[in-house]
Amino acid sequence: MFLALREEVEGALESALAALEYPTDDLGIEEPPEDVESVLASSVAFRLAGEAGAAPPQVAGQLADEIDADELTYVAAVQTQGPYLNFLPSDAYLAMTLETATEADYGHLDDREESVVVEHTSANPTGPVHVGRARNPIIGDAVASLLDAAGYDVERHYYVNDAGRQIATFTWAYETFDEEDLEDEPERDRTEYDLVRYYRKGNAFLEDGPEEEVEDAEAEIEAIMQGLEEGDEEAYDRVSEVVDQVLGGMTECLARLPAEFDEFVKETRFMRNGDTNELVDRLQELDEAVYEDDAWQLELDDHGIDKNLVFLRSDGTTLYTTRDLAHHEWKFENYDRAVTVLGEDHKLQADQLGQTLELLGNDTDQLENVIFSWVNLPGGLGMSTRKGTGVDLDDLLDEAIDRAREEVEDRLDDRIRDDDLDEADIERIAHQVGIGAVRYDIVSKQATKAITFEWDQALDFEAQSAPYVQYVHARCCGILEEAGFDPTEPLAAAGQEESLDFDAIDADRLETPAEQDLLETIARFPAVIDEAASDLEPHQIATYTREFADRFNGFYRECPVLADDVDPEVRETRLALVAASKHTIANALSVLGVAAPRSM
RNA sequence: GGGCGCGUAGCUCAGUGGACAGAGUUCUUGGUUCCGGACCAAGAUGUCGCGGGUUCAAAUCCCGUCGCGCCCGCCA
Numbered sequence: 001m002f003l004a005l006r007e008e009v010e011g012a013l014e015s016a017l018a019a020l021e022y023p024t025d026d027l028g029i030e031e032p033p034e035d036v037e038s039v040l041a042s043s044v045a046f047r048l049a050g051e052a053g054a055a056p057p058q059v060a061g062q063l064a065d066e067i068d069a070d071e072l073t074y075v076a077a078v079q080t081q082g083p084y085l086n087f088l089p090s091d092a093y094l095a096m097t098l099e100t101a102t103e104a105d106y107g108h109l110d111d112r113e114e115s116v117v118v119e120h121t122s123a124n125p126t127g128p129v130h131v132g133r134a135r136n137p138i139i140g141d142a143v144a145s146l147l148d149a150a151g152y153d154v155e156r157h158y159y160v161n162d163a164g165r166q167i168a169t170f171t172w173a174y175e176t177f178d179e180e181d182l183e184d185e186p187e188r189d190r191t192e193y194d195l196v197r198y199y200r201k202g203n204a205f206l207e208d209g210p211e212e213e214v215e216d217a218e219a220e221i222e223a224i225m226q227g228l229e230e231g232d233e234e235a236y237d238r239v240s241e242v243v244d245q246v247l248g249g250m251t252e253c254l255a256r257l258p259a260e261f262d263e264f265v266k267e268t269r270f271m272r273n274g275d276t277n278e279l280v281d282r283l284q285e286l287d288e289a290v291y292e293d294d295a296w297q298l299e300l301d302d303h304g305i306d307k308n309l310v311f312l313r314s315d316g317t318t319l320y321t322t323r324d325l326a327h328h329e330w331k332f333e334n335y336d337r338a339v340t341v342l343g344e345d346h347k348l349q350a351d352q353l354g355q356t357l358e359l360l361g362n363d364t365d366q367l368e369n370v371i372f373s374w375v376n377l378p379g380g381l382g383m384s385t386r387k388g389t390g391v392d393l394d395d396l397l398d399e400a401i402d403r404a405r406e407e408v409e410d411r412l413d414d415r416i417r418d419d420d421l422d423e424a425d426i427e428r429i430a431h432q433v434g435i436g437a438v439r440y441d442i443v444s445k446q447a448t449k450a451i452t453f454e455w456d457q458a459l460d461f462e463a464q465s466a467p468y469v470q471y472v473h474a475r476c477c478g479i480l481e482e483a484g485f486d487p488t489e490p491l492a493a494a495g496q497e498e499s500l501d502f503d504a505i506d507a508d509r510l511e512t513p514a515e516q517d518l519l520e521t522i523a524r525f526p527a528v529i530d531e532a533a534s535d536l537e538p539h540q541i542a543t544y545t546r547e548f549a550d551r552f553n554g555f556y557r558e559c560p561v562l563a564d565d566v567d568p569e570v571r572e573t574r575l576a577l578v579a580a581s582k583h584t585i586a587n588a589l590s591v592l593g594v595a596a597p598r599s600m
Numbered sequence: 601g602g603g604c605g606c607g608u609a610g611c612u613c614a615g616u617g618g619a620c621a622g623a624g625u626u627c628u629u630g631g632u633u634c635c636g637g638a639c640c641a642a643g644a645u646g647u648c649g650c651g652g653g654u655u656c657a658a659a660u661c662c663c664g665u666c667g668c669g670c671c672c673g674c675c676a
Contacts, residue, residue, distance in 0.1 A: 033619060043618050046656060056656080083656095084619065124676065164676055295674050306603080306672085313674040320676050344670050347604065373605075374670070407638075417636040433638085445613065448605060450669055457612065464613075464624045467638050479635050543614060546623075553639065562635045578635090600638075 001097040002039070002527040005074040009040050009087050012075070016066040022048050038079070038086035039093075039520055045083045056083030089520065095507035097523040098573075101580030102500065104490030107525045107587040109151040116152045117331050118144040120341035121254065121261075122159040124166055125247040127196030128188070129254060130390035132375045135451070137259035138442045138593065139372055140341035142538035145591045147339070150533030155335070159327060160266045162243040164320055168224040170195075170246075171239050172217060173202025188394060192249030195242065222315070229317045231272050239268070256397050257439065257593065270326040276318055279326045279360075283311050286359055300355055309352045321349055325356060332362055339536065341370045344448075370536050372447035396458070397435055403459050404434035408600070417478060419599060432595035433467050434459075440466035443592050444542035464546050466594050469585065472549045476582035477598040479561055483575055487598050491579045500579065504572040514551075514558040519577060521551045522584050529591070538592060545588045552581050 028044035045060035060080040076090035120140020186193040227235025294314035477487035532540035586596040
């Protein structure tokens, strides 16, 4: 509803400016500070002062007089406060917000009939997912959900590097060493923990092993890569045996978040179908192509990138980026937009990729990157699969769930609500809260900011954390349940024993500032989705959930819903407000990938 | 050395041209006859890294500078 209000205000302001013969190119629309009564404001009078030969407050006055609020649906009045124009919401605005927000999919914008492929994580299938990588699936999944909520047709892809040197090395190591050659037991009973030991062993051997044997090993690795390049089925099968097993384990880990994918796209696919070879031919035709040091390269200096992009090694094999070019052209053929979530260490590669795609004649406007900074351990330590340093995501999630379970059990005795949580409830809540806290901690921060990972901070259940927001959802559910609804079903669903009496619901009855603030905050939700989606910044949703929770708690404190002395029509209207709140917060949490518990 | 990103309260972070720069955390105090106390209320801390500039208006834009991170491989 906020979007409709904004449109109406823009229209009204534009005609007022035109009527007074002022320029209409910049309306100066902004959201007012919290203590101002209006829901939308304009600072346009500042810019007009010179031209009008009058002080900004007077210009604002002229404009306010020119706009007839009676002709507007969502605006009750236009007031000035110094140089600012303030637009106050009408009862109709609040009433319509209340009505639309009681729909279960509130906040989901209209279908844009535009497809987007969101590629995220795409971690090399070499071993367990560690916390350094966890930012990718968490942000990526949220970006995908956000675009979905914003009305795009979204597919989530994991691009599998199954053709690089690392994988050839892994394959060689897996085939060469035996269980008894390995020094350590697997850290966990799952394939990637088992197999990563071969990878680490292989890398250590290549570094410190006897010179002759290392040479033999490197020849074997080279042979695997050549085989893949030639589309040799045997090489593919050998590599797949490692890749599929490790990837299977990693997928199980990611599913715990949960981060799930519509498709795992293997890069060998673009070698086997000939796309990569064809692409190499086209690259060689470019003016920027040079053959230097026995390798084919692209000189991108004239395009602002001073590092050459090597696309064909001297041994005739392709590189990651070469295959990724074919991959992206495939994306462009099949989707309207392509969004890639990647770490800042891939920035240069991404720039080269984009520039080269442009040279190949693609429209790169449809390609966008979400780049996030690395997660470090305290003390500046990095995380590495090859070296085996870092915190495994599985361990983080286990720890989070354990701490959440302790928390639930500690709180069991002094619960006010008498709803007898059983073992299954405790386990459910421990998972929802524990994993939710981890995700929220990561998704609520701007992707470009570096993070130092600290247990206590990530797993703080109070403060600006997932549980704080989840608690609001549980409170909503508690009230609705008390009133006879099944909070797990949409409020309008046929299965509900009770139903909201829409005749008795009237936004006019929401008289207190707390109720109106809450409703105005609910009204902004679709606009927040719209804005966050166009910026590809899911943390804006997290910021909104916190603000929303504050407003709801204010309402909860001031306005009883089910108390005996509440007028029945007020009760019904407040109940609708709670229902709207429940859908708003549930849908916001869903975008973030954080569970919305019905009790906790 | 070059490119990119970041620098806001003791700490973790919002805010990226407009209304007095905001939350949480921490500390103290108070709050449940009443829908859920993982909650709420009250109390305060800032050279927005630093220096210039543009503007009626700068944490926000521009230039310079310092600090931190990432990248600068025929790895991914």
